[in-house]
Amino acid sequence: MTYCVALRLTEGLVFLADTRTNAGVDRIATFCKMKVIEHPGERVIVLMTAGNLAITQGVMNRLQEEIELDGEAWTLRTVPDLYRAARLVGAALRTVYAADGAALAAHEISFEASIAIGGQIQGERMRLFQVYAAGNFIEATDDTPFFQLGEHKYGKPILDRVVTKDTTIDEAIKLALISMDSTLRSNLSVGLPLDLVIYRNDELQVGLRRRIDSDDPGFRAIRERWGSALRDAFKSLPQPDWK
Secondary structure, X not given: OOEEEXXXXXXXXXXXXXXXXXXXXXXXXXXXXXXXXXXXXXXXXXXXXXXXXXXXXXXXXXXXXXXXXXXXXEOOOOOOOHHHHHXXXXXXXXXXXXXXXXXXXXXXXXXXXXXXXXXXXXXXXXXXXXXXXXXXXXXXXXXXXXXXXXXOOOOHXXXXXXXXXXXXXXXXXXXXXXXHHHXXXXXXXXXXXXEEEEEEOOOOOEEEEEEEOOOOHHHHHHHHHHHHHHHHHHHHOOOOOXX
16 A cells, blocks of 8 residues: 655645655565655656555556647646646556556456646646546645555545645645654555655746655654654543543
8 A cells, every 4th residue: 555645835835755665565565655746946746656556657658648638649748738738647547558458347346546746837826636546636726736556545634634725835744744743653555765845936947855764863852752742642631521
């Protein structure tokens, strides 16, 4: 499994993904689930993937080639806007399904894949989409400014309680790391290291790209302080008077 979280805020975008894949307890490996396409001053596009690794790798490989939309051929490096970039991802998913869907079904393997794609292309606003296995997609809004892929349930409560469109980038980094830490603690199919990318609105270049492992002092401090704060908050709760 996997866990990825993407936040679209007024200040910019935050992307965080784990790197663990597994096909059973004795078949665990590390794969990067994030791809960054950057042409400074012109475009930044970030993709994160979850689901069957063979499917998502097939989609990423298909996206290296031109895909036809509305009679024109595009790649993520040439597409003129993020909406059509999301459509390209959807088209790539449908192509892979057309090639492999029947064979997977014959082996009783479901076609599981989801992809987050966000960024900014010169001349348009910053955007974030989540693309489903069928190739359809939704866009993040001010009311729902974040998407989660994969094993989302453990890391969702903190996001639901705190994230708004006006959350700062610095706050969002902490929130994403806390959300990830909650998932790491509760699900063995999600694991370190982590990939973090920060994009600030209208800069048209990646602001930060970092690989985070268990020895990272910033992540370790957040894990320890968050755990301590939760224990302190629990101890301070009043006891219900039900006698």
